[in-house]
Amino acid sequence: MRDTVKWRVYRIEDKSDLEAAIQLYRKRFGTAPIRARVSEKAPEELLHLVREIPDLEIEVLRPILPRDVWLTHEEEQKEPQMSL
Numbered sequence: 001m002r003d004t005v006k007w008r009v010y011r012i013e014d015k016s017d018l019e020a021a022i023q024l025y026r027k028r029f030g031t032a033p034i035r036a037r038v039s040e041k042a043p044e045e046l047l048h049l050v051r052e053i054p055d056l057e058i059e060v061l062r063p064i065l066p067r068d069v070w071l072t073h074e075e076e077q078k079e080p081q082m083s084l
Contacts, residue, residue, distance in 0.1 A: 007037070007070040018049050018069070025071050033071035039064040 008028070010021035025033050035057045036050055043066065050058055050069060064070065 005035075005072050005074040005076055007072045009068050009070045011065075011067050012046055012049070012069050013067060015049055018053075021069065021071065022053070025073075029073055031073045033073050035059070035072050035074075037061055037064060037070035039066045039068065041066045043067075 008025060010017070010024075012018050012021060022032065032055075034055065036053070037059045038047060038050055038061075040060050040062050042060075042064075046067065046069070047060075050056065
């Protein structure tokens, strides 16, 4: 299945970077992100910061740089299944 959701990526070094990223995201899209993607190699303090954001679904993936946080407010588009 192909991912058709539009993501924005932000490099996060500390809490102020994360707050700025959320603020920029809200300014750009007029809404807060509901999903985030982070690297499985992300530092523990970064994971802790991301987990503090209320109502944010977090995915931990391999092919992401350790300090990058990908944000979106879109739901994943599910392809309909055909039943035989």
